[in-house]
Amino acid sequence: MNLQQLLSELQSLDAKNPGAWPLWARIAAVVLLSIAILVAGFVAFIKPQLDDLDQEQAKEQTLREDFVKKQEKVAALDAYKAQLEEMRKSFGSMLRQLPSKTEVASLLNDISQTRIASNLEEELFKPQAEVPKDFYAEIPNQITVLGTYHQLGTFVSGIAALPRIVTIDDVEIRLANGKAGDKSSPNLLRMQAYAKTYRYLDDDEIGAQKSNKPGAAGKAGGAK
Secondary structure, three states: OOHHHHHHHHHHOOOOOHHHOOHHHHHHHHHHHHHHHHHHHHHHHHHHHHHHHHHHHHHHHHHHHHHHHHHHHHHHHHHHHHHHHHHHHHHHHHHHOOOOHHHHHHHHHHHHHHHHHOOOEEEEEEEOOOEEOOOEEEEEEEEEEEEOHHHHHHHHHHHHOOOOOEEEEEEEEEEOOOOOOOOOOOOOEEEEEEEEEEEEOOHHHHHHHHHOOOOHHHHHHHHO
């Protein structure tokens, strides 16, 4: 049977009486109908489920990644706790280096004794007003001293070696222009600086400082 005969027979088939079709036509019709039913069933039922499956698999992957990240955080929690404890100890150690209010006078005396031990001549030692910070107060002391380069170096090293925290800021060193006296020398230098000491604030001072901050009164009034 050639193609022309096949087309002729297909045109002669009575769609209202498939029982009269030849065997091959009935088999072909059943196969085509089965394929159509399978495709329709796939599109209507299986494909949506496959799409849902893909979405659930994507969610599963996301959840797995979140689980791994959280597991890593939990595993590192002990290390974080150890670091936090070390930071607390370091902070406590630094805080102990800040003198209390009653120890400031002794610390200022230590600075003067360091200057004397360095064989420096003092022209000025003037404590300034305290500058309150969050939990400590900064106490700048304006100083002017005379001496050689090595004496100034000895003084700064001695300040750094004090058990309490003292910093030397705003340093300005110039020639002393051959000051008269026993210390007169072409190498004599004048150093002007601020020796800053620090002390920690007690609980009452911290509370008073917070109450004096702008907006504290408004918050207190709104809380009534």
